[in-house]
Amino acid sequence: MIVGPIARVDLGALRHNLAVCRAAAPKSRIWAVIKADAYGHGIGHCAAALKDANGFAVARVQEALGLRAIGISKPLLVMEGVANATELGAVLSMRVELTVHASWHLDLILSQLQTNPQPTPQRVWLKLDTGMGRLGLHQAEAIALIERVRALASAQAPSAPLLELAGIMTHLANADDPTHPMTGEQCEQARALAERFGLPVSIGNSAGVLAHPAARSDWVRPGIMLYGGSPLLNRSAKALDLRPVMTLSSQLIAVREMAAGTLIGYGSTYRCPEAMRVGVVAIGYGDGYPRHAPTGTPVLIRGQRAALLGRVSMDMISVDLRQVPDAAVGDPVLLWGQGLAVEEVAEQVGTINYELLCRLSSRVRMVHDDGAMQAHTQEPRS
Ligand SMILES: Cc1ncc(COP(=O)(O)O)c(C=O)c1O
Known part of the structure; x- marks a missing residue:
C-alpha cells in the first residue's frame, strides 16, 4: 500500500444530494455549482455524474472552457461574467451563458457580437445587487440595461437577435441564517424586477x-x-439528509509510547499529561489539512475518536491514542467525511466546510467511486 492521504469521492452521494435539492425545489431548474474544481471534488468526474442537473455554474471563463474541452455539452453559466475582450472572444462560440454585472459588460458583448455575429443569441443573466454588496447592478442600472436590450431587439430584425435576456440573478448574503430578515428582502427585490419585465x-x-x-x-x-x-x-448535514461526498483519510505511520511530560511537535505546544501512546498520521498542511487545527480537533481511528495533539506540520500530525488502545501502524485515519462531519472539523479550526473541501493540495490522491462502476484513482495531481 502506498502511504499518504486519499480523498474518496462518492459520486452516488453527489447524485443523492442533487435529488435532495430537486425535492426541496421541485419547480426550479438547477445550475449545479461546480466551480473551484467542484469544491475540490474533481470537476470532470462531478460534471459527468451530475447528469440530472439542468446546467453547470462556474465562477470563471477558464472553468467553462475546461468543461467544454472535456466534452461537457450541458448549458454553462459563468457567474463572474467575462473580465475582458479576450475572455469574451474565447467563450462567444461556446454556448456559455454570461452574467452581466456592470454596464460595460453589455457594451463589450454587444460590440463583439456586432462584428462577430453568432448563429444563436448570446444568453445573458443580469446580476442584481440586492444586498450582497459584491458584484451586481443597482436597480436603476439594471432597469436601464433591460430597456436598452429591449429597444435594441425591437430595432433589429426579429429573426436575428444578438442577445437574449436569460433572466435576473442575485446572490443571498445571509441565507445561512434561516431567521435573517435580509433574505426575504433580497428575494423580494429580485422577484419584483423579474416580474416587472417578465x-x-x-x-x-x-x-x-x-x-x-x-x-x-x-x-x-x-x-x-x-x-x-x-x-x-x-x-447538520445529516439532519438535512445530505450525504458527505468526500471522505479524507490517511494512515498511522508511527505509534509511540511517550513518558509523562513529553512535548509534542513544533513549538512544543502540547505536553503529555501522563504516560500515553501517541500516533503520527501522514497528513499535514502540505496536503491542505489546516495548519491552524488546534489540539483536540477530532480524527477517527478504528471507529473511535482521537484528538489531534500539538501543531500540524507540513506532512504529519500527532494524535492521542488513549481512546484507541489497539491502534497500530498502518491503520486508516479518517480526517473528515463518512463518520466525521467536515463541519465539525471546520468549526474546531475556525473556518467553514467550503474552505476545507476546496483547499486540498495536488499531493492528495483522489479516488472517484461511482458505485457499480469501478473506482477511478487519480494519482497525485502536479
Ligand atoms: C453567485 C453564486 N451562486 C451560487 C453559489 C453556491 O453557493 P453555495 O455553495 O452556498 O450553495 C455561489 C458560491 O459561492 C455563488 O458565488
Missing part, C-alpha cells in the same frame, strides 16, 4: 433552497449541499 429569476444557493421558500426561484444555484456540506448555521 423575466425568469435565479436566487437560491444551497441555503436559500433549503431554508427560504422565496429563494426557490426559476433557476437555483446550489453548491455546498451537492457535496454533502450543510449550508445552514444551525442544522
